[in-house]
Amino acid sequence: MNGTPMPPANDDHERFMRLFLEHEPAILRSVLVFVPHRADARDIVQETAVALWRHFAEYDPARPFVNWACGFARIEVRRFLRRRQRRAALSETAAAALIESEEAQSAWHEERERHLADCRARLAPEQRRILDGYYVDELDVNALAQRHDRSPEAIYKMLQRIRHALLDCMERKTAEARL
Amino acid sequence: MSRDELDSLIARHLDGRATEAEAAALSRELEASEDSRRVYLQVARLHAALGAEESVEPPLPALSERASRSPGWRWWPLAASFAGIVALALLARFALPPRSAPLETTPVARFGGLQDVRWVAPATRFGPGDPLRSGQRVELSAGSAGITFASGAEVTLVGPCIFEVTSDNGGFLTLGQLKAVAATPASKGFTVRTRTARVVDIGTEFVAAAAPDGQSRVDVTSGEVHVHLDGASTPHRLRTGEALAIEAGRAQVLVRIEPGDGTAAFRFPTIPPPTDQDIADRSRGFATLQVVRGGLFTTAPVPSGPPDLLLDGRGQTAPDSPAESVFFGPNDSGALLLDLGRAITISQITTYSWHQNKSVENRVRAVQKYTLFGYAGDRPPVFEGPPAESGWVPIARVDSDDFFRVMQPIDRPAQQACSITGAHGVIGRYRYLLWAVEPTQSVTKPVLDNTFYAEFDVYGQP
Known part of the structure; x- marks a missing residue:
């Protein structure tokens, strides 16, 4: 995929932009699994966008764009982890193993993730405020700690508990749906 | 486990x-x-x-004045290159201002004069005097639009431009250029945010610009402006005639270019003169400089000096002194590689140039036009092709004509110093620095147009 790029025709600009913008959340999401820091993940999505655009002439519209794009994103993830300079990160070997496992387990995960919105709605008000502060407003933990009058360590623990509460709820709802 | x-x-x-x-x-x-x-x-x-x-949620619901939710692709024709296309696509998702509170009903600003305006969404209908509320976005593909804030601050947007009114005394510039005049007492502190900076007007007038790739720039036309960078405790103060460019990215690299006093002393308003005390000086025995792409001008009687002149701690002694300068051949782009000998945590890089043609009023070879890259490892990536694709880390882009807004060749300063710094004190840790140098004037006419570089200084700690 990293051979000599074939520049797309000008007419492809709009088509590329439409497809990319439509599927960019899914691409970002796929990157965040391996590189959880959002700024790093966005840099990787940016690199992915460049690669996608260069190879857009090779894209087969009969295939789902998101699958094609996530393939490039995984290459960029591995390239990023090979270079990793900014902060502690997973090894490239671990990421490769995770990519393989994710492909094999995707149906299992997707079945559970269908219940995320429902489970999120059931969180206690303060849990939702902390979750939104962290993930929506992108506040760092120190700012969240100030806002909620708690220590940063307490916020980290709450985030971990909230994520586990969501996972438990998703697991429970998956089991219920099977009954 | x-x-x-x-x-x-x-x-x-x-x-x-x-x-x-x-x-x-x-x-x-x-x-x-x-x-x-x-x-x-x-x-x-x-x-x-x-x-x-x-x-990645859209920032705001559509207002009646806006034709639609205006996805980013509506303004794709503004981009001329693939980099622009990609940058615009990403801007549409990432560069939008923080999500605002629900729209207030009270207007905080009103449109002033509109000239040759073309809106991004063709169905947009704004007229002079129309109200703008906090959180409302103005998307202009061409022309200019005036906005008067309730504080009395006046802003002129120049298309293509995307600007969000965020309060009665400020806004967020996502893309494009604006001129702000804050002349009333209530407008003191008028603030324009960009992706990389928060610009606060302490005096009266400034121009702010935001490029699709995240680079921001501030020019102070009159008075004083404070530029706040994320995470930096003290603002950068800019006074009349001063400008600052801020590269996007974690290090938030700042580019500042100043005119010199035109003497062999190389005096500049704030940038120090060439020095042999920097970490790249050849007297220290660590750093080496070589040409790795293109060729220096070798034709007698005015050949370029050798590349390591740039590490000798001195500028030229005269304004047209080829033997004391380093310059590429006519119309030739090239690349200079500095090997610092080991990885260095770099805090500042300064480059100096000086040229005033002896016979004609021509300062074309004073311009500094290059892109600077870095690499931390022991073996540098290849030099062929675009450096960023081979593993080189882009640090800063420098175009002093653009910086000084040069309209006529004689407008540009004959002696220039460019200072590259990190907003938080550090640019990054690199062993190699690569200057991809461009010819200054023409890529089609074979004229003697390559810059007379005088000295490169690098400050940092091993």
Whole structure:
């Protein structure tokens, strides 16, 4: 995929932009699994966008764009982890193993993730405020700690508990749906 | 590894708290155990879903004045290059201002004069005097639009431009250029945010610009402006005639170019003169400089000096002194590679040039026009092709004609110093620096137009 790029025709600009913008959340999401820091993940999505655009002439519209794009994103993830300079990160070997496992387990995960919105709605008000502060407003933990009058360590623990509460709820709802 | 230990490591990794040792331990566990990978993927996919889902929501619902929710692709024709296309696509998602509170009903600003305006959404209908509320976005593809804030601050947007009114005394510039005049007492402190900076007007007039790739720039026309950068405790003060460019990215690299006093002393308003005290000076015996692409001008009687002149701690002694300068051949772009001998935490890089043609009023060879890249490893990436694709890390782009807004060749300063710094004191840690140097005037006419570089200085700590 990293051979000599074939520049797309000008007419492809709009088509590329439409497809990319439509599927960019899914691409970002796929990157965040391996590189959880959002700024790093966005840099990787940016690199992915460049690669996608260069190879857009090779894209087969009969295939789902998101699958094609996530393939490039995984290459960029591995390239990023090979270079990793900014902060502690997973090894490239671990990421490769995770990519393989994710492909094999995707149906299992997707079945559970269908219940995320429902489970999120059931969180206690303060849990939702902390979750939104962290993930929506992108506040760092120190700012969240100030806002909620708690220590940063307490916020980290709450985030971990909230994520586990969501996972438990998703697991429970998956089991219920099977009954 | 116990389940508790695994959960704790995963949480620390997701929240960016893992140490190198913890990341390595987690990696080993994930490499070895399919069960651990399943646990990791469960939590990490949840983290990703929570992180990606909300961060990409459109910023605001459409207003009646706006034709639609205006997805980013509406303004794709503004981009001339693929880099622009990609940057615009990403801007549409990432560069939007922080989500605002629900729209207030009270207007905080009104449109003033509109000239040759073309809106991004063709159905947009704004007229002079129309109200603007906090959170409302103005998307202009051409022409200019005046906005008067309730504080009395006046802004002129120049298309293409995307600007959001965020209060009665400020706004967020996503793309394009604006001129701001804050002349009333209530408008003191008028603030324009960009992706990389917050610009506060203390005096009266400034111009702010935001490029699609995130670079911001501030020019002070009159008075004083404070430029605040994320995470920096003290603002950068700019006074009349001064300008600052801020590259996007973690290091927030600042580019400042100043005119010299036109003497062999190389005096500049704030940038120090050439020095032999910097870490790249050849007298220290560590650094070497070589041409790795293109060729220096070698034709007698005015050949370029050797490349390591740039590390000798001195500028030229005269304004047209080829033997004391380093310059490429006519119309030739090239690349200069500085090997610092070991990785250095670099705090500042300064480049100097001086040229005033002896016979005609021509300062074309004073311009500094290059892109600077860095690399930390012991073996530099290749020099062929675009450096960023070979592993070189882009640090800064310099075009002093653009910086000084040169309209006529004689307008540009004959002696120039360009200072590149990191907003937080550090540019980055690099062993190699690569200057991809462009000819200054013409890429089609074979004229003697390559810059007379005088000195490169690098400050930092091993």
